[in-house]
Structure formats: C-alpha cells, structure tokens
Amino acid sequence: MKKAFLSSVALLASLTATATAAPLAEGGAKFVGNITTSGQIRNDMGTYWNQITPENGCKWGSVHSLSNGNTGTSKFAWDNYDKCESAYKWAKEEPGKRHFKFHALVWGSQYPNFLCKKKNPSITIEKTKQYITEWFDAVAEKFPDLEYIDVVNEAIWDGNNYHSGYGKPAAGAEGNSTDDTECGGSYIIEALGGDDVVNGKHQYNFITTAFKMARERWPKAVLIYNDYNTLTWQINEGIELIQTIIKNGAPVDAYGQQAHDCKGMSKTDFESKMTRIHKETGLPLLISEYDISEADDAKQKNDYANHIPFMWETEWVAGITIWGYINGATWVSNTGLIDNGRDRASMTWLKEYFATNLDKGKNTTGLGGGVLIDPVPQTAYKTHTIPGKIESEDFDVPGIGTGNAGYYDTDSENHGDSDYRSGESVDLYAKATGVVVGYNVEGEWLDYTVNVQETGDYTLFAAVAAASEGSSLLFQVDGVDLTDTISVPAATEGEENYEDYNKVSANVTLTAGTHILKMKVIRSWFDIDYFTLVKGKDATDPEPITNESTSVFSNNLNYDAQKLQDYHVLNSLGMRIGTISAYGFSAAADMLQSSNQLKQSGVYYLRNRTTGVSKSVRISR
Numbered sequence: 001m002k003k004a005f006l007s008s009v010a011l012l013a014s015l016t017a018t019a020t021a022a023p024l025a026e027g028g029a030k031f032v033g034n035i036t037t038s039g040q041i042r043n044d045m046g047t048y049w050n051q052i053t054p055e056n057g058c059k060w061g062s063v064h065s066l067s068n069g070n071t072g073t074s075k076f077a078w079d080n081y082d083k084c085e086s087a088y089k090w091a092k093e094e095p096g097k098r099h100f101k102f103h104a105l106v107w108g109s110q111y112p113n114f115l116c117k118k119k120n121p122s123i124t125i126e127k128t129k130q131y132i133t134e135w136f137d138a139v140a141e142k143f144p145d146l147e148y149i150d151v152v153n154e155a156i157w158d159g160n161n162y163h164s165g166y167g168k169p170a171a172g173a174e175g176n177s178t179d180d181t182e183c184g185g186s187y188i189i190e191a192l193g194g195d196d197v198v199n200g201k202h203q204y205n206f207i208t209t210a211f212k213m214a215r216e217r218w219p220k221a222v223l224i225y226n227d228y229n230t231l232t233w234q235i236n237e238g239i240e241l242i243q244t245i246i247k248n249g250a251p252v253d254a255y256g257q258q259a260h261d262c263k264g265m266s267k268t269d270f271e272s273k274m275t276r277i278h279k280e281t282g283l284p285l286l287i288s289e290y291d292i293s294e295a296d297d298a299k300q301k302n303d304y305a306n307h308i309p310f311m312w313e314t315e316w317v318a319g320i321t322i323w324g325y326i327n328g329a330t331w332v333s334n335t336g337l338i339d340n341g342r343d344r345a346s347m348t349w350l351k352e353y354f355a356t357n358l359d360k361g362k363n364t365t366g367l368g369g370g371v372l373i374d375p376v377p378q379t380a381y382k383t384h385t386i387p388g389k390i391e392s393e394d395f396d397v398p399g400i401g402t403g404n405a406g407y408y409d410t411d412s413e414n415h416g417d418s419d420y421r422s423g424e425s426v427d428l429y430a431k432a433t434g435v436v437v438g439y440n441v442e443g444e445w446l447d448y449t450v451n452v453q454e455t456g457d458y459t460l461f462a463a464v465a466a467a468s469e470g471s472s473l474l475f476q477v478d479g480v481d482l483t484d485t486i487s488v489p490a491a492t493e494g495e496e497n498y499e500d501y502n503k504v505s506a507n508v509t510l511t512a513g514t515h516i517l518k519m520k521v522i523r524s525w526f527d528i529d530y531f532t533l534v535k536g537k538d539a540t541d542p543e544p545i546t547n548e549s550t551s552v553f554s555n556n557l558n559y560d561a562q563k564l565q566d567y568h569v570l571n572s573l574g575m576r577i578g579t580i581s582a583y584g585f586s587a588a589a590d591m592l593q594s595s596n597q598l599k600q601s602g603v604y605y606l607r608n609r610t611t612g613v614s615k616s617v618r619i620s621r
Contacts, residue, residue: 023050024354025320029361030312031099032354033321036083038329041090051099052091053288053321055331057084058102060135061110076138088143101288101321102143104150104226105136106210108166111186118184129191133213140217148319150226150256150288151214156237157195157202163227163234204245211250222318222367226256226288231265231273242281254318254367255281256288259307260332263292264299266600267306272571275410278316279443284365287311289323291335292346300334301345308353315362364398378406380449381421384517386510387458389532389543392519393420393428393435395446407446415439415568429527432463432501438527439607440471445520455512459539462531464488465501471526475508476518482508488526498527503545507537570605580606589617 023046025032033051045052056062063084065075078085084102091100114120115128139146154163166189189195192206207225214223225245230238242255255277262270278285290307294300311320327336327344337347376399384390398406409425416428420435426446427439437446460475460483471488474481483506491500510533519528534542567588569578578597582588588606598604604617 021047024048024350025050025358025361026097028312028354028358029363030317031319031321032312033099033101033319034325035321035323036087037324037326039083041083041086042326045090046094046098048325049322050097051101051319051321052087053101053103054084054087055103055324056110057087059104059107059110061112064112064135064138065114076142078142085142091147099147099319101148101150101224102139102146104153105139105214106132106151106155106188106192106206107153108155108162108164108186108188111188113183115186115188116183117186118182123187125187125190128187132188132191136213136217144218146218146221148222148224148286149214149218151223151252152207152210153226154228155204155207155225156227156230156234156241158234158237162189163229201240201244203248204241205248207241208245208248208250211245211252215251222253223251224254224256224286224288225252226258226286228258228289229261230255230257230277231259231270232261235273235277239277239280242283246282252283254286254365255283256286258289258323259287260289260291260323262290262307263294263303265303265306267310268571268577268598268600270307271310274310274314274317279408279410284316284318284367286318287320289321291323291330291332293332293335295334297345301349304346304349305353308350309357309360312354312357313360313362315364318363318365318367366404376404378404378447378449384448384450386450386452386533387535389530390448390450390517391435391530392437392446392528393418393426394448395426395437396449396516405447407444409444410441431499432465432527432529434529436527436529438498440473440521440524440526440528442521442524445518448517448519449514450517451514452510452512454535455510456535457537458508458510458533458535459505459537459541460508460531460533461503461505461541461543462486463501463529463543463545464504464526465498465529466490466526467498468525470523472522473526473528474520474522475506475531476520477510477515479516479518482506482510482517485522501529501545503541505541508533565608567606567608570607571602585615589615592617593619 023032031051032049033053034045034049035053035055036057039055039057041052057079063076063078063080065077088100091098115123115131117123155166156163165185189206192209194205196203196205211223214221225242227234227238238255242252245252257274257277274285292300292303294303308320311317322337324330324335325337325347327334327339330336337344337350343351378396378399381397382394384394396406398404407424407426409427414422414425414427416438418428418430418435420428426437429436429438462473464473466488467490469490472485473488474485475483486504486506488504489502491497493500519531532542534540564581564583565588567580567582567585569580569592571577580588580591582591585606585608592598592604592606598619601620602618604619606615606617
C-alpha cells in the first residue's frame with residue numbers, strides 16, 4: 001500500500017498507522033466504499049473500504065485549466081487538487097478487489113473558469129462544445145478502463161433551476177469560478193444539445209448526449225446518473241428524468257442516490273422509497289454519497305442500522321459509497337464515523353454487521369466487480385406460440401443486465417405454496433387449473449417470449465380472480481401498451497373468495513415474429529391462472545368459465561373466523577413488514593392500530609396467509 005505525500009500538518013491530522021485488517025465488504029456481493037479525506041488517501045483507507053471516490057479531485061474544475069489566458073493550450077493536472085490519479089492507482093493496487101469511481105464528467109458546478117460567461121466573454125456555445133469534447137477525450141486517454149463513472153451530476157430541474165445551476169450562474173471549485181456573480185453561468189447545456197420542454201416536461205437532451213459520448217469512449221464502464229434529494233423532495237422529478245433519458249436513448253446503467261437526505265428516515269420509509277425508485281425507473285441503484293449528519297452517536301447509529309442492511313441485502317442495489325469517515329474532515333459536520341481516533345457507534349455497528357452478515361449481500365444487477373458484465377438475454381421458459389394458450393407461471397427465465405430481468409416482484413420471498421419454479425421469487429400457488437400467479441402487487445410484471453405466427457387482429461382472454469373491486473392489469477408488447485387497463489371482476493360472493501375465477505378480454509393487434517409480451521399489475525390483489533390469444537377480433541373464447549366449470553377452480557379454503565389465523569402486514573408498496581395472529585380481520589386490524597411498532601402514519605394492508613385475501617387499515621400517529 002503506497003503512502004500519500006502530505007504536509008506535516010496533514011500527516012498529523014489525517015493519517016493513521018497502516019493496518020492490515022480486511023475491508024468490511026471484502027468477499028461480498030458488492031462494494032462498500034468511501035471518499036478521499038481532505039484531499040488525501042489515508043493509510044487506513046483499505047482497512048475499511050474497497051471502493052474509492054475522490055471527493056473533488058476528478059471534477060473538471062479541479063484538473064483542467066488553460067495556459068496563456070483563455071486561448072492557449074489546455075493543461076490537465078490530475079493530482080493537483082484532490083488525488084484523482086492517486087485514487088485510481090490505489091484501486092489498481094488490488095484489481096478486482098478495490099474499485100474506483102470517476103466523479104464527475106458533466107456537472108453544473110466546479111467547472112473551469114474559461115467556461116464562465118462573465119470571466120471569459122469570448123466563450124461561445126461552439127467553443128464550449130469543443131472544450132467538453134476535449135475534456136471527455138482527455139479523461140478517456142488518462143483512464144481508458146474506468147469501472148464506474150458519474151457521467152452527469154445534479155441536473156434535475158426543480159421548478160426554478162437545475163440542481164447545480166448549469167445554464168444559470170453557478171459556483172465553482174477553489175481556484176475557479178468562486179460565486180454565481182463572478183461566473184455568470186455557462187453554455188454547457190446548449191453545447192450538449194439543449195433541453196427541450198415538451199408539454200411542460202424537460203427532455204434533458206444534454207444528458208442523453210453526454211451519456212452517448214461516454215459510452216463511445218468507455219463501452220464497458222458502468223455509466224451513472226447521480227443526484228441529491230432523490231429520496232425526498234425531488235423523488236418524482238428524479239424518476240421522471242431517468243424515464244425521459246432512457247426513452248430518448250441514453251445508455252444509462254445505474255441511478256446514483258446521493259442519500260444525503262436520509263437523516264431520521266425510518267426503515268420502512270427508506271425501503272419503500274428505494275423500491276419505488278427502482279421499480280419505476282427499471283435501473284439498478286447505487287448509494288453514491290451516503291452520510292448522516294448527527295452529533296448524537298446513538299441516533300446516527302440508528303439510521304445506519306435502519307438503512308445499510310437494505311442496501312447490502314437488496315439484489316438491485318449495486319454498491320454503497322459512504323461520503324467521508326473522519327469527523328471534522330467531511331463536507332457536512334458530524335457525518336464522520338471516527339472521531340479523534342475513536343470509533344463512533346455507527347462504525348462499531350458497521351464492523352459488527354458485516355462480520356456477521358457478509359453472506360447476506362445480494363447483487364443481480366449485472367454490474368459485478370465494478371465493470372458492466374456482458375448482458376445475457378432473458379429466455380423463454382417454455383415455447384409460447386400465438387395463437388395459443390400461455391400459463392401465467394411459465395414466465396421468462398431472467399438473464400443478466402438492464403432489460404433482461406424476465407419479471408419483477410416487489411420482494412424476494414415466494415409467498416405461494418407451489419414448488420413449481422421454487423427458485424424464483426414470483427408468488428406461485430397450487431390452485432385453479434394447476435398453478436396460478438397470486439399475491440400480485442402494483443408495479444409487478446411478468447415477461448413471456450412469444451412467437452406470433454401471423455400479423456393481424458387477435459382477442460386476448462385472461463382467467464383472473466379477485467376478492468374485491470379495484471384490481472387491474474394491462475398487457476404490453478416490446479414495451480408498448482397492447483391493451484388499456486383491464487379491471488379484474490370481484491368474486492360474486494364470499495369475503496375471502498379468491499376462487500371465483502372470471503374471464504376478461506381485449507381486442508389486440510400483433511405483428512408476426514418474436515416479441516416480449518408483458519403482463520403488468522396496475523392495481524394490487526388478484527390471481528391470474530392463464531391467458532389465451534385467439535385469432536380474430538371479438539373471437540370466441542375456447543375455454544369459457546361457466547357455472548359447471550367453476551368447480552374446477554374450487555379448493556377448500558379451510559377458513560374459520562373462529563380459529564386463529566395468520567395475517568401478513570404489508571406497507572403501501574406491498575412489502576411484508578410483519579405477521580399478526582388473530583381471530584379474524586377485525587381483531588387483526590385492532591392489534592395493528594394499537595401496535596407501537598409502526599411509527600409512520602399511512603395505509604397498511606392485512607393479508608390472510610391462508611386465503612390470500614387482503615384488507616386495508618389506516619394508521620394515524
């Protein structure tokens with residue numbers, strides 16, 4: 001391990017003796033990293049962390065200047081400010097075990113003075129584009145094998161400005177544009193293609209351009225969009241930005257959650273927000289700048305204990321970077337984990353957690369080892385020919401990488417009782433005509449690779465069951481809606497009845513060839529047995545459900561309100577957070593409302609473990 005060259009003051013303030021302990025996440029499914037400390041790499045960096053991000057050192061304004069005023073030759077000083085090159089080399093000392101993230105290529109702050117409209121009156125859109133291209137090329141020449149790259153940083157439009165300025169006056173790094181008034185903003189957005197506004201929605205053209213430029217130079221790197229307040233105040237705007245740039249063709253691989261906004265956030269709130277962001281963007285998430293600004297050791301530790309396990313144990317979270325670990329040397333006070341050489345409670349907890357839970361780490365993002373793994377397409381579990389019948393349980397086998405998931409389930413537990421495809425997390429039940437997909441929660445979906453024999457009109461029939469009104473679904477082909485939202489009829493009688501199957505139908509048009517047919521849950525709580533596609537519009541159902549055939553779907557519920565029943569407690573996203581045993585729904589609801597385990601107000605659900613029937617319960621705190 002190489003020592004950084006420091007002044008005597010810096011040595012006394014920030015270096016400890018070289019240690020030999022293994023990093024917290026060594027041998028785990030994903031990294032747990034940190035940043036440089038006051039511009040330096042401490043000798044104990046590798047004691048705790050196996051990933052590094054220079055806090056400021058790789059930012060454009062930190063390394064790029066022009067000689068001879070604003071017209072001369074460009075100069076790049078890669079270790080001038082905050083050890084960009086040294087951090088890269090630190091990771092390379094143990095390739096495959098340590099990882100480096102470049103932060104950041106495009107940012108509306110800390111860009112060089114020569115881009116400032118006021119400081120350089122001769123700057124133009126064309127010149128700015130030239131300098132951006134030169135910057136990308138210089139980074140690619142210096143670091144051709146980057147693993148992770150924050151391609152664009154903090155560009156959400158929050159109603160008045162972009163998060164870090166960009167086209168409006170923006171502050172810069174030390175030695176560069178020092179305040180809004182002095183700089184006057186830049187032409188970065190215009191140089192990268194602008195930002196069209198369509199029907200009041202920003203199209204973020206400049207972000208898409210930046211990602212395409214990055215992919216040309218780093219075909220194997222993990223390309224990240226990174227922003228702040230995305231778990232609280234701008235959660236909707238962040239999701240919309242990601243959806244927009246993906247639609248416009250940006251090759252984005254992960255969505256970076258800075259997570260500076262998690263202080264005091266409950267475990268349930270954190271998990272539900274993270275799940276919603278992943279579900280609605282379809283991207284792996286990275287925790288890119290996590291910290292908790294809290295002077296009270298116990299309160300800081302409590303937040304770490306509420307958040308870190310979900311980050312580590314959730315398969316679609318690709319990695320964790322904590323934003324500083326030495327108290328007094330972090331960008332916000334009281335975010336450090338070590339104070340005057342003493343482990344704060346959070347650091348003690350981190351060591352204990354990873355010592356006993358390393359094997360719980362999950363990572364199916366396709367971003368293994370910090371380098372984008374070659375994608376593996378999802379494949380058909382069974383051959384599905386249209387016209388024909390598709391059993392709902394025969395969904396595609398997942399592949400690797402974005403767009404190859406095969407299905408999405410809100411949690412990793414199979415709540416069903418069938419052993420069919422027991423290795424998957426989809427909730428499969430042995431009932432109806434064999435096996436059904438149940439426990440369907442809003443936002444979940446299943447893919448089926450289908451071979452359409454002939455272009456033309458078809459009628460789609462689906463066998464579905466719901467205990468109450470409000471459940472719905474729709475079908476898509478290759479990501480485009482094939483049907484409108486289809487309501488699932490409620491059972492004709494019986495409070496607990498998920499056995500009363502009905503047929504729903506829709507006229508659709510299909511094109512010959514191989515396609516991905518998706519069944520998407522719009523509103524929760526229905527079961528689906530199978531669906532059939534018949535040639536022709538308003539065709540006749542080949543397997544109508546009649547009074548006589550309804551008995552095929554009947555199984556004994558073994559439900560007795562006078563017997564003790566188990567009820568799963570779910571949050572508003574359908575994630576199970578506990579179990580209650582009670583004599584009927586009313587008793588279970590009373591127990592839930594009087595429990596002191598739920599700290600957050602809102603709507604929760606009780607789902608009978610035996611029958612699958614659910615009811616909502618409103619909690620006020």
